[in-house]
Amino acid sequence: MITKNDIEKLFSSQLAKIKNQEIKEKVIEIWLKGCEKGNWQSVAELEKMPFTLLTDTKGVNFIEHTITVTEGALALAEAQKKYYNKLPYAINTDRLVAGGLLHDVGKLLEIEKDGSGSYRKSRNGMCARHPISGAILAAEAGLDDELVNTIACHAKEGDGRPQVIETVLIHQADFATFNPLVMLSKSQLIQ
């Protein structure tokens, strides 16, 4: 069984950057709920799970992806804060980090083990992709609409839709990790 302590340990340095205690607790609670609903039993399982079924992830796992996207989005925010004379919009760090940690939490429901060492899309995933299932988990936990936007609109569901700035940054960090793998699989990544 995956415990609160497990999630706190996995994401310790990112969770430490969330100042609002209630948001931090909800992030952990939502991860636990996702693990429970998706029937993920151990941290080792999470660290084996590919972060997407859409391309060969070359061993990049779901936890590595979640942390990398969160840190990547934070770095994009930091660069703008540091090098713009005047930032044209406010960036909410709590929302950015919580959104980064939760953007793919719906994949705990969307992806399942196929019983022969591989992974497949679950029935839940066929009914609703992870941005939808993740947004539902976040809304059920009582997170605000803006945080729900970071999950609901971080992928293609958000294309051309209104987004908070934190969603934009998470989206870019997400696709900066996803696109090179797709290109690699199509021999389009020049190396």
Ligand SMILES: [Fe+2]
């Ligand atoms: Fe992602």
